[in-house]
Amino acid sequence: MTPDGIPPGSRTSRAIIDHLLDARGMDRPGRALFLVQSEGVTLPGDLEAVSGYVLGRDGRVHRWWLSWSETGNDYELSPWAEVPDPVDAFGNDAGFRDAWSEVFGRMSD
Amino acid sequence: MPPVSLLRCLFALALACLIGACSQAEPGPPAAPVAVNPTATAAGAPPVDVTRIARDATWAPGALADHFGKHGSEGPWPDIGAYDRSARDTIRNGQAFTYIDRTANVRRRGFYVVSGNRFTSVTEDLRRITTHFRTDNGERYVVLLPESTYRP
Numbered sequence: 645m646t647p648d649g650i651p652p653g654s655r656t657s658r659a660i661i662d663h664l665l666d667a668r669g670m671d672r673p674g675r676a677l678f679l680v681q682s683e684g685v686t687l688p689g690d691l692e693a694v695s696g697y698v699l700g701r702d703g704r705v706h707r708w709w710l711s712w713s714e715t716g717n718d719y720e721l722s723p724w725a726e727v728p729d730p731v732d733a734f735g736n737d738a739g740f741r742d743a744w745s746e747v748f749g750r751m752s753d
Numbered sequence: 754m755p756p757v758s759l760l761r762c763l764f765a766l767a768l769a770c771l772i773g774a775c776s777q778a779e780p781g782p783p784a785a786p787v788a789v790n791p792t793a794t795a796a797g798a799p800p801v802d803v804t805r806i807a808r809d810a811t812w813a814p815g816a817l818a819d820h821f822g823k824h825g826s827e828g829p830w831p832d833i834g835a836y837d838r839s840a841r842d843t844i845r846n847g848q849a850f851t852y853i854d855r856t857a858n859v860r861r862r863g864f865y866v867v868s869g870n871r872f873t874s875v876t877e878d879l880r881r882i883t884t885h886f887r888t889d890n891g892e893r894y895v896v897l898l899p900e901s902t903y904r905p
Contacts (some may be wrong), residue, residue: 650890657856680856680859681861684889685824695816696824697813709823725815727814733813
């Protein structure tokens with residue numbers, strides 16, 4: 645945390661997240677993040693830990709957490725886990741519906 | 754026979770009363786009347802029913818376990834249930850405010866308890882708890898969140 649209390653590098657956090665999602669084969673365009681949350685924990689390099697979900701072009705949703713791997717000495721998305729039945733799980737979430745619209749077009753009610 | 758306009762007025766009045774009655778008939782434990790925490794009115798934001806949020810807001814699938822895994826060591830939370838209760842207690846007893854999440858660039862509703870340095874965030878529609886943790890630098894964290902309406 646910096647002296648003024650603002651974790652710096654939030655824009656960079658997003659860039660790292662995008663890079664790590666690319667590495668997992670989640671192509672862009674064709675994916676959308678939702679329920680993204682800054683977690684108030686500063687990682688090496690003054691990046692803030694971030695959690696969230698990603699909807700892929702295949703309709704699958706994974707939850708992820710931008711973390712620091714002590715063993716790999718690098719950033720990673722961990723945990724990384726698929727959420728089953730995402731439409732049932734998130735159908736009422738405005739963020740998911742926006743993500744769905746971004747990837748597939750407007751979601752039917 | 755009354756004029757049609759009078760009948761329309763009576764119908765509208767009856768409908769308004771019915772809607773009002775329905776909106777007040779929320780399910781919940783009778784022993785716990787809904788109480789709006791006076792501190793739950795964020796500056797420039799409509800008041801929120803913190804009792805209802807604390808009771809009804811949910812974690813997204815997998816989020817509670819992930820958050821306890823990452824933040825659990827920060828507080829006196831021996832298990833995941835204690836962590837969840839702390840998140841909800843922070844909603845009930847904290848100062849409510851709004852801010853912009855700097856990574857998501859979306860508005861969130863925050864709750865902060867000074868005494869325990871506990872912070873909980875929920876989505877703008879108040880349906881999802883998005884995180885709960887103890888901040889690195891106390892109250893300054895919530896004061897300095899983008900567009901924070903928190904007042905020390």
